[in-house]
Amino acid sequence: MQLNQATDYALRAMLVLASLKPGEVVDAQTIATRERIPMRFLLRTLRLLVKAGIATSQRGVGGGYALARSPEEVTLLDVVEAVEGPIRINRCLLDPEYCGKRWADHCPVHQALAGVQSALRHELARHNFAELIRGAKGNQSTRDSRE
Amino acid sequence: MQLNQATDYALRAMLVLASLKPGEVVDAQTIATRERIPMRFLLRTLRLLVKAGIATSQRGVGGGYALARSPEEVTLLDVVEAVEGPIRINRCLLDPEYCGKRWADHCPVHQALAGVQSALRHELARHNFAELIRGAKGNQSTRDSRE
């Protein structure tokens, strides 16, 4: 029940991209240094973001990366699913084969988890990168993560 | 971003325990057969539930497992954390060492993820086993998990 390291790096890289001035690009080495991310690992991760269509890349001299759309239009969910694939909280939600066969649709565990998964995805989709770069001050969620 | 198989088994085992009449116990073999769970794996998983204090066990002839409290008082969150340990969506939420050192508290990614994690835990805590055994009909969440 944890996001992997690539996703963490991707989120921080996206934060850098979201801060760029329009038309500007930033190269991977700069991101790697600023965010203390292993270069080769970052390159692979950035490719996932490009493939998912939330970042763009330009090769050659003076090339680099940028956001594919405005920061408001990119959410945490976009990044998480770009790196890790679609969120499936339980494999029975992905492959009905796992759902005990007998119940399929009317399994109460399945139903409850579907609701939780949906809530999780909505929560991730609520945060966009415009909000994030505006900064953490004035954050609407002050609840302790430990509660 | 997925619950592991042990958790899935635990949830289904707990569903069996929640259906017991007061004073009744059920042995692991019965659960394993009914829920198609590998016996030895189930035994280990049940031990986690016992250690976490949400199930009780009784050894010897006629022994077995039961809920430690009423079904209303056991939530999905209890089971998930009993099996997988505390939910930490990102390791930076667990170990500040990972949080880039420079920002610590004022990292916007950290803050947003803390909010998401909190929402996830609350959502898991909303579902208890009394509700689950009452059945999936009349479920309050009909949202498609794919949305």
Added chain:
DNA sequence: TTAAAATTATACTAGATGGGTATAGTTTAG
């Protein structure tokens, strides 16, 4: 007091995943 029914406690294993590195290739500006 012994046998059988049950849980407990470790230890092990094959395969997958996670996090990272290496090597080689392609595009592009100048």
Added chain:
DNA sequence: CTAAACTATACCCATCTAGTATAATTTTAA
């Protein structure tokens, strides 16, 4: 045509996952 950048695979090792194996302990009851 060269250097700066991204692209594409392939590889590596440590940890995790899911499951199995072996042995011990507790309890009931014949």
